[in-house]
Amino acid sequence: MSxxxxxxxxxxxxxxxxxxxxxxxxxxLLAISFGTTDDLGNALYGWYPENYQRVFxxxxxxxxxxxVGFALATVVLCLAxxxxxxxxxxxxxxxxxxxxxxxxxxxxxxxxxxRTYAWxxxxxxxxxxxxxxxxxxxxxxxxxxxxxxxxxxxxxxFMLLPVYAALDRMDPALIEAxxxxxxxxxxxxxxxxxxxxxxxxxxxxxxxxxxxxxDFVAAQLLGGPDEYMVGNLIQQQFFAAENWPFGxxxxxxxxxxxxxxxxxxxxxxxRETAAIA
Amino acid sequence: xxxxxxxxAGAGLALAGCGVGDSGGGSKKATEKTIAKKIDGDLVxxxxxxxxxxxxxxxxxxxxxxxxxxxYFDSMPAMMSxxxxxxxxxxxxxxxxxxxxxxxxxxxxxxDRDKLKNADSVYPAFESPWYDKGSDHTTPYTMYATGLGYRxxxxxxxxxxxxxxxxxxxxxxxxxxxxxQEGIGMANQVNANPLNSADDDALGKAxxxxxxxxxxxxxxxxxxxxxxxSGNANIQHLWxxxxxxxRNQVDDPENYRFQKCKExxxxxxxxxxxxxxxxxxxxxxxxxxxxxxxxxxxxxxxWMGYPMPYKGAATExxxxxxxxxPEINVTVADLDQGEQFENLGRxxxxxxxxxxxxxxxx
Numbered sequence: 001m002s003x004x005x006x007x008x009x010x011x012x013x014x015x016x017x018x019x020x021x022x023x024x025x026x027x028x029l030l031a032i033s034f035g036t037t038d039d040l041g042n043a044l045y046g047w048y049p050e051n052y053q054r055v056f057x058x059x060x061x062x063x064x065x066x067x068v069g070f071a072l073a074t075v076v077l078c079l080a081x082x083x084x085x086x087x088x089x090x091x092x093x094x095x096x097x098x099x100x101x102x103x104x105x106x107x108x109x110x111x112x113x114x115r116t117y118a119w120x121x122x123x124x125x126x127x128x129x130x131x132x133x134x135x136x137x138x139x140x141x142x143x144x145x146x147x148x149x150x151x152x153x154x155x156x157x158f159m160l161l162p163v164y165a166a167l168d169r170m171d172p173a174l175i176e177a178x179x180x181x182x183x184x185x186x187x188x189x190x191x192x193x194x195x196x197x198x199x200x201x202x203x204x205x206x207x208x209x210x211x212x213x214x215d216f217v218a219a220q221l222l223g224g225p226d227e228y229m230v231g232n233l234i235q236q237q238f239f240a241a242e243n244w245p246f247g248x249x250x251x252x253x254x255x256x257x258x259x260x261x262x263x264x265x266x267x268x269x270x271r272e273t274a275a276i277a
Numbered sequence: 278x279x280x281x282x283x284x285x286a287g288a289g290l291a292l293a294g295c296g297v298g299d300s301g302g303g304s305k306k307a308t309e310k311t312i313a314k315k316i317d318g319d320l321v322x323x324x325x326x327x328x329x330x331x332x333x334x335x336x337x338x339x340x341x342x343x344x345x346x347x348x349y350f351d352s353m354p355a356m357m358s359x360x361x362x363x364x365x366x367x368x369x370x371x372x373x374x375x376x377x378x379x380x381x382x383x384x385x386x387x388x389d390r391d392k393l394k395n396a397d398s399v400y401p402a403f404e405s406p407w408y409d410k411g412s413d414h415t416t417p418y419t420m421y422a423t424g425l426g427y428r429x430x431x432x433x434x435x436x437x438x439x440x441x442x443x444x445x446x447x448x449x450x451x452x453x454x455x456x457x458q459e460g461i462g463m464a465n466q467v468n469a470n471p472l473n474s475a476d477d478d479a480l481g482k483a484x485x486x487x488x489x490x491x492x493x494x495x496x497x498x499x500x501x502x503x504x505x506x507s508g509n510a511n512i513q514h515l516w517x518x519x520x521x522x523x524r525n526q527v528d529d530p531e532n533y534r535f536q537k538c539k540e541x542x543x544x545x546x547x548x549x550x551x552x553x554x555x556x557x558x559x560x561x562x563x564x565x566x567x568x569x570x571x572x573x574x575x576x577x578x579x580w581m582g583y584p585m586p587y588k589g590a591a592t593e594x595x596x597x598x599x600x601x602x603p604e605i606n607v608t609v610a611d612l613d614q615g616e617q618f619e620n621l622g623r624x625x626x627x628x629x630x631x632x633x634x635x636x637x638x639x
Binding site: 039120225243 | 352354355357361378381382450455456457491492494497503507508620622626627629630635637638
């Protein structure tokens with residue numbers, strides 16, 4: 001077997017996986033997005049581009065903007081929480097590093113939905129937290145803060161792990177070198193640590209942003225009347241209105257929108273890698 | 278066009294021109310075949326969760342020496358997509374509207390009523406219901422009414438109107454069902470329009486009312502048991518059976534009450550049905566018969582909190598469950614006076630969804 005063939009054989013399982021579980025479903029999704037439904041709500045294939053026209057009706061704009069806003073806030077908060085934690089573990093963790101990381105990841109063994117339900121029990125008006133707070137307590141739930149909080153809690157690990165990996169990879173001697181060159185803590189961080197971990201931050205940003213912007217669980221369980229997100233809109237089409245074609249059109253537009261961000265990320269990542277090398 | 282695009286295009290073409298999944302193409306003949314009432318295998322059961330007493334299932338398993346393999350759906354569309362995917366369930370629990378759709382699509386086996394013991398205990402109102410003329414493809418399972426559940430210890434000014442949802446609780450802990458049918462149906466009733474109105478004028482008014490209501494709401498939720506028992510809701514748009522379950526879970530059940538609203542009572546019913554693809558229809562028939570037994574039905578009602586429309590023990594069981602708030606009860610007379618949700622055609626359904634989406638997105 002030539003080396004080329006050998007390499008091709010190695011591509012086969014992954015290729016089949018992608019074809020069967022990504023390309024084919026995507027093609028079906030695209031085909032349905034141009035379809036319609038019969039009176040019983042069954043999706044039918046056809047040519048109905050007006051599904052896409054409806055996606056761009058002005059009423060959906062605030063929903064899209066809100067989703068992006070919530071997702072960006074989630075990214076910023078995830079970064080603010082994970083960076084110090086990851087920094088501490090990577091630089092000062094010593095032989096406890098693996099244990100500490102395992103402890104941080106442990107809650108994420110529990111299903112996201114179950115963890116979100118736990119928030120209702122903890123933060124409800126008669127919940128655990130309000131039970132120990134004095135006075136009438138605080139209304140945590142059914143607010144935008146609850147939704148963003150739920151998203152941060154849900155996706156934190158996707159930021160923490162890449163940032164930790166980047167910090168762990170960095171040679172601590174670089175920080176010492178920065179100090180030797182009379183850099184203060186802030187200058188050293190800005191000129192040495194941050195650039196070396198920026199790739200991890202970027203990866204974490206993408207990993208958190210993508211699921212957060214399409215999430216529907218947090219808004220449905222923790223949100224109030226004004227926290228409707230794109231994910232809820234899509235879910236409504238599939239599981240209530242039984243309009244799969246419109247749901248598929250919304251999904252397609254959403255994917256294209258996210259693809260733009262992905263491409264920007266990949267290009268910037270490639271540039272950065274080239275710059276460091 | 279590169280290779281990848283070619284694959285995409287090919288897959289798309291292969292699919293074009295046919296329906297998505299098995300969309301109701303059952304044959305009339307397959308539905309009419311008589312089912313022999315005998316054990317023909319384990320029962321593949323598909324229902325809402327927490328909607329049938331597990332002890333009843335155990336009792337059935339013990340009586341007939343079979344297993345009941347249970348799975349659950351969380352919405353009617355979810356049930357439909359599993360059926361379309363071709364999964365062979367023996368017994369399912371569609372709502373009246375979905376029962377009608379399944380019958381129209383030749384998806385349900387004929388159930389010979391005269392073969393079922395105790396079938397005559399079913400209320401005569403279900404002799405030939407609107408969704409199943411002649412009642413020969415379904416057996417009624419439950420009935421329910423939509424209204425307002427509220428905490429009588431907090432809310433004092435209930436007026437008997439749907440408008441109490443937005444106006445009665447000064448603390449503003451009000452939740453509307455996250456269900457476009459119930460939401461718009463309620464708005465139609467507030468506007469003195471028929472429950473199922475779908476014309477532009479009625480829907481415009483429904484939207485106006487919902488937009489007026491929205492700022493007074495704390496949220497949309499169909500998880501009414503959680504909202505009420507967690508203290509997050511003082512008043513919640515809900516189904517009468519849910520208030521029974523809420524009362525079972527709280528320390529002061531007498532404070533959790535139900536109001537049927539004067540503008541109208543949306544009522545509905547759920548059914549047993551046997552899909553055409555069922556592999557063990559005989560066991561399914563025996564299962565339905567088991568649930569019709571008065572003691573079994575009475576026990577089931579006591580556990581799940583919804584009335585079953587059978588004369589005798591089942592009716593008494595529900596009446597005793599709600600004796601300190603008879604308002605929770607749903608009687609056959611309520612079904613007659615109430616308004617039932619109908620199947621909207623495609624365009625009307627989309628018009629309803631558009632209103633609901635605009636309300637939620639605004």
